[in-house]
Amino acid sequence: MSADLNLASFRQRLEARREELKALQAISAGSRDAVELDQTSVGRVSRIDAIQQQQMALASERQRKEELVRIEAALQRIVDGSYGECLMCEEPITEKRLDFDPALATCVNCATRSGR
Numbered sequence: 001m002s003a004d005l006n007l008a009s010f011r012q013r014l015e016a017r018r019e020e021l022k023a024l025q026a027i028s029a030g031s032r033d034a035v036e037l038d039q040t041s042v043g044r045v046s047r048i049d050a051i052q053q054q055q056m057a058l059a060s061e062r063q064r065k066e067e068l069v070r071i072e073a074a075l076q077r078i079v080d081g082s083y084g085e086c087l088m089c090e091e092p093i094t095e096k097r098l099d100f101d102p103a104l105a106t107c108v109n110c111a112t113r114s115g116r
């Protein structure tokens with residue numbers, strides 16, 4: 001781990017993002033119920049609309065879940081002292097890169113190689 005990383009600030013950002021994602025999850029769970037209730041009363045076109053919106057909501061819900069998993073893992077790395085270290089090659093991840101996304105787990109070289 002690179003000692004000069006501002007762990008407290010990254011941790012704060014990760015925790016804030018985690019709260020935000022959980023709030024969004026709660027909101028989208030509410031709107032999903034609304035779509036199902038509507039289906040009996042609305043016409044075909046708006047029903048298709050509703051289904052499309054629902055699929056989009058499910059896709060973004062999946063993304064949020066994945067991001068939450070990455071955030072939890074990053075917070076865990078802060079706890080066990082490996083934060084800021086690339087999971088694949090163990091080289092330090094640049095602060096600039098972590099600043100862009102504090103949940104990143106790989107250095108730019110490994111990310112490029114694995115296509116992520």
Ligand SMILES: [Zn+2]
Nearest residue numbers: 086089107110
């Ligand atoms: Zn690496």
